[in-house]
Amino acid sequence: MDQLVDDMELSEDGIRLYGPAAFEGMRRAGRLAAEALDMIAPHVVPGAVTRDLDDMIYDFVKARGAVPATIFYRGYSHSSCISVNHVVCHGIPGPKKLQKGDIANIDITVVLDGWHGDTSRMFPVGPVSKRAERLIDITYECLMRGIAVAKPGATVGDIGHAIQTFAEGERCSVVRDFCGHGLGRVFHSEPSIVHAGRPGQGPELRPGMFFTIEPMINLGRHDVKILSDGWTAVTRDRQLSAQFEHSIGITTDGAEVFTTSPQGLHCPPYNR
Numbered sequence: 001m002d003q004l005v006d007d008m009e010l011s012e013d014g015i016r017l018y019g020p021a022a023f024e025g026m027r028r029a030g031r032l033a034a035e036a037l038d039m040i041a042p043h044v045v046p047g048a049v050t051r052d053l054d055d056m057i058y059d060f061v062k063a064r065g066a067v068p069a070t071i072f073y074r075g076y077s078h079s080s081c082i083s084v085n086h087v088v089c090h091g092i093p094g095p096k097k098l099q100k101g102d103i104a105n106i107d108i109t110v111v112l113d114g115w116h117g118d119t120s121r122m123f124p125v126g127p128v129s130k131r132a133e134r135l136i137d138i139t140y141e142c143l144m145r146g147i148a149v150a151k152p153g154a155t156v157g158d159i160g161h162a163i164q165t166f167a168e169g170e171r172c173s174v175v176r177d178f179c180g181h182g183l184g185r186v187f188h189s190e191p192s193i194v195h196a197g198r199p200g201q202g203p204e205l206r207p208g209m210f211f212t213i214e215p216m217i218n219l220g221r222h223d224v225k226i227l228s229d230g231w232t233a234v235t236r237d238r239q240l241s242a243q244f245e246h247s248i249g250i251t252t253d254g255a256e257v258f259t260t261s262p263q264g265l266h267c268p269p270y271n272r
Contacts, residue, residue: 015190016182017208022115023249023256026184026210029066029117030247030258033110036060037121038263044123046100050082053106054093061110069109069116069187076231081107081120088216088224088233088241089178100126103136105243109187116183118212119259120245121266131219132240136268138170139217139242144267146195146213147248150255154205160197163215175216175241177224177233183247184210205250214245 018026039060040053058079061068068079083091083105084098091105098104107120122136145162167174180193191203195215220239227234235241246266248255260266 013203015203015206015209016184017206018184018210018249019208022184022208022210025113025115026117026247026249026258029110029112029115030119030260031117031262032061032064032066032112033108033117033119033247034259034261034266036108036110037106037119038261038265040106041123041265044098044104044106044125046098046126048098048125050084050091050093050096050098050104053082054078054080057106057108061108064112066110066112069111069118073187079108081105081231083107083232083241083243085240086235086238088175088218088235089243090231090233092229092231098125101128101132103128103132103240103242107243107245114185116185116187116247117259118183118187118245118247119266120214120243121261122242122244122268133268135172135217135219135240135242138167138172139215140244140267142167142174142195142215142217143213143244143246146193146215147246147255147257150205150213150248150250151253152205152207152250155200155202156191156193156205157197157201158199159213160194160202161199164196167215167217173218173220173222175218175222175224178214178216180212180214180245182209182211207250207252209250210247212245212247214243216241216243
């Protein structure tokens with residue numbers, strides 16, 4: 001078939017393509033995920049307990065007829081990942097209290113009417129250092145440069161190249177161990193979106209693809225290690241790491257972002 005049908009899933013080289021009704025489902029799921037981050041923003045303050053923030057996210061999502069995708073995913077038991085300072089991703093909410101000067105990434109995926117909305121944002125905890133501010137700004141710019149090249153005919157390598165060249169030009173490094181991913185009716189699928197690469201390499205982008213772009217950028221080296229809990233990834237050199245994530249869909253002439261903040265809180269500078 002050469003035409004997308006409403007809400008019908010097509011397979012081409014193992015990559016799912018979706019039609020107009022699916023775009024509408026992704027808009028609703030993406031908006032809810034962004035609204036959950038908007039809700040939590042005023043509560044990311046010195047003294048906040050990450051487990052309490054996670055509970056608030058759970059209550060917010062459930063009250064709106066959705067569920068957090070991460071609960072019971074491969075044994076995970078929380079509604080979000082909260083990654084602080086040198087934690088690259090998959091930080092587990094718990095008794096940890098946020099301190100003034102911390103930077104925290106909160107990553108949320110909701111399932112609404114069967115569609116996944118996946119997004120993450122950086123939150124400065126009170127005033128933060130200039131180095132931390134700079135890292136947050138660079139990481140957000142990496143995300144937006146990746147989205148800017150996402151259009152039909154481009155490749156996954158084009159996205160990675162746009163992110164890598166900017167980050168390394170700013171004397172930062174790109175984490176290679178984790179990547180963006182396809183999503184839609186399923187949480188993780190093809191294509192894998194590596195945030196470093198060469199132009200023209202990898203799968204070609206086609207209308208109807210849904211995936212995340214979620215660069216993790218480090219102030220130091222790109223090397224990471226996984227802690228004994230099996231989830232938490234940290235920088236080996238303990239330098240700061242930051243991440244932003246959007247869920248997008250490829251349209252006939254570019255990309256639609258599903259997870260833009262309704263309150264305009266998705267990009268820095270904010271809460272400074």
